[in-house]
Amino acid sequence: MKFNPYLNFPGTAEDAFNFYKSVFGGDFLMVQRFKNMPDADKLPPGVAQMIMHISLPLNNDTILMGSDAPAQMGFKVIAGNNNYISVSPDSREQADMLFNGLSAGGQVEMPIADTFWGAYFGSFTDKFGTKWMINFQQS
Structure with missing residues (x-):
């Protein structure tokens, strides 16, 4: 990661x-x-x-x-x-785990989903005000 x-x-x-x-x-x-x-x-x-x-x-x-x-x-x-802190996980499963865990109680800006640029991506602000991007680049 x-x-x-x-x-x-x-x-x-x-x-x-x-x-x-x-x-x-x-x-x-x-x-x-x-x-x-x-x-x-x-x-x-x-x-x-x-x-x-x-x-x-x-x-x-x-x-x-x-x-x-x-x-x-x-x-x-x-x-x-x-x-933002941009995290590049090693798998979709890890991306989901990080997105769901870190965004709990926060505000989702872009739900995690497949994107037109080929990544599995989502962004949010956590409950402490830190902004995150989860970006799993699929091969």
Whole structure:
């Protein structure tokens, strides 16, 4: 199981990650824009070019990940809600166990389910206010 920091930005993810890349070096593993998701034609104006997901390896064990959380889609990024702990479990069963256990008494943002990007994913805020993402990448 791996743990990685996940950062949200109010439309500045690309600038932030280009800055981080200039400091840490390396190459992005993935850059996905909102325009690449299903039903992208229904996105609010100004969102299509924003970053849906970006990842930059920091070392062999840690990947810095992030995305834009557009106000046009109802998000409000403020200090304290722009950080997640992203957990990459070893199996769907472990993903379910972690999601169900950690989200108990908290608030689910996205129920754990298969996604269009090929992962089994869910996100929530636990009962102590910590934000989590469970992301089992299926092979």
